[in-house]
Amino acid sequence: MYSKKESRYENCEETARWLRDRVRTPPCIAIICGSGLGLLADTLCDPQVFSYSQIPNFPTSTVPGHAGELVFGTLQGKSCVCMKGRFHVYEGYPLWKVTLPVRVFKLMGVQVLLVTNAAGSLCETYRTGDLMIIRDHINMPGLASLNPLIGPNDDRFGPRFPSLWDTYDPNLRSTALEITHRLGHAKLTHEGVYCMVGGPNFESVAEAKFLRLLGADAVGMSTAPEAVVAKHCGMRVFGLSLITNRVAQGYEGQEAVDHNSVLEVSKWRSQILQDLVTELVATICCQVDNDQQPY
Numbered sequence: 117m118y119s120k121k122e123s124r125y126e127n128c129e130e131t132a133r134w135l136r137d138r139v140r141t142p143p144c145i146a147i148i149c150g151s152g153l154g155l156l157a158d159t160l161c162d163p164q165v166f167s168y169s170q171i172p173n174f175p176t177s178t179v180p181g182h183a184g185e186l187v188f189g190t191l192q193g194k195s196c197v198c199m200k201g202r203f204h205v206y207e208g209y210p211l212w213k214v215t216l217p218v219r220v221f222k223l224m225g226v227q228v229l230l231v232t233n234a235a236g237s238l239c240e241t242y243r244t245g246d247l248m249i250i251r252d253h254i255n256m257p258g259l260a261s262l263n264p265l266i267g268p269n270d271d272r273f274g275p276r277f278p279s280l281w282d283t284y285d286p287n288l289r290s291t292a293l294e295i296t297h298r299l300g301h302a303k304l305t306h307e308g309v310y311c312m313v314g315g316p317n318f319e320s321v322a323e324a325k326f327l328r329l330l331g332a333d334a335v336g337m338s339t340a341p342e343a344v345v346a347k348h349c350g351m352r353v354f355g356l357s358l359i360t361n362r363v364a365q366g367y368e369g370q371e372a373v374d375h376n377s378v379l380e381v382s383k384w385r386s387q388i389l390q391d392l393v394t395e396l397v398a399t400i401c402c403q404v405d406n407d408q409q410p411y
C-alpha cells in the first residue's frame with residue numbers, strides 16, 4: 117500500500133516548486149534523452165544545469181550513457197528541459213519514481229514530451245543506425261500489472277482509466293516524417309511499434325521471435341511508462357528510437373549485443389537525431405505560462 121508520506125502528487129509538487137524557484141524560464145517542452153543521446157542537451161542555449169542528486173525526490177542515474185543532469189534552456193527559441201539520462205525499472209526503481217520527472221514537468225507547465233531511446237530492431241528491413249518514429253507501443257511490464265498508474269488514482273493528474281489509442285501524437289509524427297525527408301534521412305526513417313521489456317538482459321532468441329510475432333518492430337527497456345504517464349496527464353507525446361542493433365532471431369551467424377556497442381551507435385548517430393529533434397521543436401507551438409502556479 118502507498119503511505120501518505122509517499123504521496124505522488126505532493127512529492128511531485130515539492131520537486132516542481134524547488135525547480136521553479138530556480139529556473140529562469142519554465143519549460144514548455146521536455147526531452148528525455150535515451151542511452152548515449154544526451155548530447156542534445158548540450159545544444160540548449162542559456163543552459164541551467166542541475167545534477168539529479170541536488171533535486172529533491174529525484175532518483176539518480178546508475179547506467180553508463182545517462183549523465184544524470186536536468187538541463188533547462190532554449191532550443192529554437194522554445195523553452196525546454198532535457199533529461200540527460202532517465203530511470204529504468206531494472207535499476208530497481210518503482211515505476212512511480214521512474215516516471216516522477218514527467219509529472220514534475222507537467223506541474224512546471226510542460227505541454228509536449230519528446231522521448232528518445234536506444235532500441236534493438238526486430239523488423240527485417242531496419243538497419244543499425246536507422247531511426248524509428250514510434251507509432252504505438254507494447255508495454256510488456258504494463259500488461260503484467262507493472263504499470264506506473266497502478267495504485268490510487270489522483271484525479272489532479274488525470275483519469276482513472278485513460279485511453280492510449282492516440283498516445284503518440286499524429287501531427288508530431290507526420291511533421292517528424294516530413295523533416296526527415298527534408299533533411300535527406302527518409303531512407304533510414306521508419307514508423308513502427310516499440311516494445312518495452314523490463315531488462316536488464318537483452319532478449320533470448322525465443323523471446324525476440326515472440327515479440328516479433330506480437331507485432332513489435334523494435335524493443336527497448338524504457339519509454340512506455342513515461343509515455344503512459346505523460347498521456348495520462350494530458351501531454352502531447354512524440355517518441356523516437358535509434359536502432360542500435362539488430363536483435364538475433366536465429367541461433368547462427370548473429371552478433372551478440374552489449375551496452376558498449378549500443379553507446380557506440382548512439383554516438384555515431386547522435387547528430388542525425390539531434391537535427392531531427394531540433395527541427396521538430398522549431399515547429400511546436402506552445403506557450404510558456406509564466407503565471408502558472410499549480411501548487
Ligand SMILES: O=P(O)(O)O[C@@H]1C[C@H](O)[C@@H](CO)O1
Pocket residue numbers: 149150151179202204232233234235315336337338339374375378
Ligand atoms: O534509456 P534507453 O531506453 O535508451 O536505454 C536502452 C535500454 C537499456 O537501458 C540500454 C541497453 O543498452 O539502452
